[in-house]
Amino acid sequence: MLPFLIKRLISLTLSLLAASLVIFFVIEVVPGDPASFMLGLNASPDTVAALRESLGLNASVPLRYWQWITGLVQGEFGISYTYKVPVGELIADRFWVSMPLSIYALTLSTLIAFPVGVIAAARRNSPADVSIMGVTQLGIAVPNFWFAMLLVLFFAVSLRWFSAGGFPGWEAGFWAGMKALTLPAIALALPQASILARVMRSSLLDTLGEDFVRTARAKGLTHRQALWKHALRNALIPVLTIIGLQFSFLLAGAIIIENVFFLPGLGRLVFQGITQRDLIVVKSVIFLLVFAVILVTFLVDITYAVVDPRLRRRSA
Amino acid sequence: MSLLEVENLSLSIRDMPILHDVDLKIEAGEVLGVVGESGSGKSITALAVMQLLPVGSAWKGSIRLDGNALETYSEKQMCALRGNDIGMVFQEPMTALNPVQTIGDQVAETILVHSGSSRREARRIAREALNRVGLPPEQFPLDRYPHDLSGGQRQRVVIAMAIALRPKLLIADEPTTALDVTTQAQILKLLKSLVEEDDMGLILITHDLAVVADMADHIAIMKDGVIVEAGETVSLFRQMSHPYTRALFEASNHVPTRNPDHGADGSKPVIEIDSVVRDYALPRRSLFSAPDHFRAVDRVSLAIMHGENVGLVGESGCGKSTLTRAILALDAVQGGEIRLDGKLFSTTGEGPDRQMRRRVQVVFQDPYSSFNPRHRVDRLITEPFFLLEKQPDAEERDARIATALSNVGLQPSDAHKYIHEFSGGQRQRIAIARALIIEPSLIILDEAVSALDVSIRAQILDLLADLSDRLAVSYLFISHDLSVVRAITDRVLVMKAGKIVEEGRTEEVFRNPQHSYTRELLAATPILDEALRAREARATAE
């Protein structure tokens, strides 16, 4: 297990390095001069020069990349050009909105999808299966931001159970915070749950057709026992892959959903960054999100090895 | 009252009739062999006894175990019966075990489902069962995973699961078909001893007459869902009252008639393989060590004369497939030389010129994966024309297609059909036509008849013998099946762990094997006549 971990850790580090290079290249090298880009066309050469000086843009490209990376490792993201505060602080505040939202949505999606997928597979071709397949087909087709608007229309405008948006902050209490995140989390989770339930169902159906399930039945296990004790764990392997991929979709989806519900998360921050041409903010937030995606991929890999003993040995 | 009585069992799947009035009977302590070719319904019969039929199956008739009619059993009662009173072993040991559970847990599960015993007690019984099937605790602790075990060892685990509770009846569906012959012999011996120790009934389902002749007290022969003949083993084989039984018997023993002594006249070699070495890189043990190598083919030398048929036998993993790929110049060799008609053919792998490549062609094992499903037969069999300097014109092409197809016993009009319109045996004929069409001097037959039913196999062997008599072509016949090699080759080589351990005229090697491994292989190979004689001798002795 340990060599496996080390190998995965090395590949994690390499992925992060590659991702940071891509981000740095697109944001700092492609535009030519980031300073004049940030200030717009009407800026005087003096202001541009001053900004270039303050951003350290006069250094060579490799050196700037090195400074950025070493800063990131120490948690220094630089100073926001528009807010004039350390980007780290800006991110920290918003992180505690975006992260709980993503986890909330992922939990919801998994909690809904697992039982639904298992029921559909266990009762294949039954009315329950057919209706589940129909509803999930619809769920996949619904854009989450539109679904969010419908939720607002229904629960906030008509029923007035929830507020239409905004976030009271965690200072207002855990439940108040969670309540504000509930509609956004549902909007994010349901389309993903539809996908996950379908994957769960088809993966379980595949596994139920495997020889070892027949062996288990020949031992005297009931269909249900064979499903729970033998098929399910094997069926989880492709499902884990999808959960891992979904996390990145949830993160991206959260950026949009935050805009529907006016949540002060990373998504809002990055859009403000774009409108104000604050490349430092944009660069940092994107790196943080990509970092989260890569980290989740890493965790999924580790989980594979826990689920599947074959993987532990193969990489040893 | 017999242990198991099946009467008038008829079965259909989605209104497709599969079984018709099947009758079977087996006593305790007895082995019943159910023999048939693919599609005969023998596996479905076994699943019917287990009541593990595919969705959409409907059956009528009666199945009585110890006098209890299974048709009256509820699914819950059947669950209590399976694994407890009836155990079952399947064909494919590589996929029959749950890959994410230890072997101990999987065997113990049989016990846990059926008895109220504690986990600890269940593990103790599981340990005992594993010991009984020849998996001792020192090498095979309970916490090993299936992926650590070989095919034969996995099949032993499956057997341990099936016999852990000492059932009255064990059903083994082609339990050794996926295994090597030496492993097969061990597993069959194990099954026999378990039958004796536990006074258990064993239904052995197989396509191999020699195996049942050796193992079974009674035999039932199935064809197209009907039992065509059944009876005590020796008398059934002596009488063979049904024509299908006779046909099956003859096909199993089939030796094609051939002109004697191909290539014995000291003619020039078509191909010379000289100290060929093939290494595979293994995955690195750590990041810093250089990768290790596995030597799949270790300084193998052999030569094949013009018109000669040479056999290469060995069990799985012995390197014969790797050698095939090297001879076909699909992979680079790490040492040695392969010469065709005295000219160097392969030292580098993919690259030798077309002129030489057209001298060696190949027929593969699996008739279903040998053809691109999107092409018609004419395009499929003319693929080797790519090796010609000048493409033949339409007329010549059609003529050569017609010749090739009639050579293998097909019609020239078959050229415009798609491959899915042909049966497995016909496909293998098309594969031979593809190999013949550019008139190679050597055809490699890589397990070319192994996937075929015995009756089809006999026909293809006849075809191959006929072609080698008529055309100036040599064969390298690669197979794990000794009886087939004996029937079709002049000379044979025995390969083990990458090396040729014995070589000689086929009849001499089979009559008087020199190397201990050859003797082991021959001893493990079930032979129909010998098994029958041994059985008769035993009967008279009693």
Added chain:
Amino acid sequence: MSDPQIIMERPAGMVHAALRSPSFMIGLVLTLLFTVAALLSFVWTPFDVTQLNIANKLKSPSATHWLGTDAFGRDIFSMLMVGARTSIAVAIVAVGIGIVVGVPLGLLAAARHGSLIDEFVMRTNDLIFAFPALLMAIMITAVFGPSALNAIIAIGIFNIPVFARLARGAALSLWTRDYVLAARVAGKGRTLISAEHILPNITNLLIVQGTIQFSLGILAEAGLAYVGLGTQPPLPSWGRMLSDAQTMIYIAPNLAIFPGLAIVLTVLGLNLMGDGMRDIFDPKLRRAR
């Protein structure tokens, strides 16, 4: 019980299977409906979508304005027709990028399985997967400003690894087939084999995945347009119609309904068609149902 599956079906058999597959037929009808609406919008729409008519704003659906008008008095139905054009165009080009770049890469990686090229293609794929289309779009927009082209590039780049992985995986399993070995014995090179034996036999898979990516592309385009990173005014797009509607969700909630329905029905149609085709192409699955 070894009855190997025949992969190839006769074309006539496939047409029959298609006609009998309800999900395929529903999907086909929906897809055709939106494609026709998009094509028709080039020559005719009930009203001119560039013409503002404030006096006529926020009308409810009527015989003149089938789906009502928006805050600028534009005809919703006409805007949906033109929006279909935008969505379909963006998605087609993005899927095209994915196929044209991804499939050859996947075939190349499979043909050179285990080589450095394979490793490079796979690692690059992993890297791209770490940038969801939206992040990619944000990055591009931050530097070049928002436009439909950015949306196409962002979605297209994200499609590359999808098709590369699919093509590689499917091709790898075909490379172990004996007919590929037979082609190599016949002296054919890896490129020729990829073109002659591999690609034609993975086309089914690519078409199915293409349909699914197409629907994902429409969703992604709508999302980008909604947050202002995609199609820019004055060209109507479903996503932007929704973001305009959101500001008036209290006064005119029905503005939020129709563009959303258009997205759902298009995506649903494509997905149903993809699922239907998967069943039709795979006789084994079809029989199991």
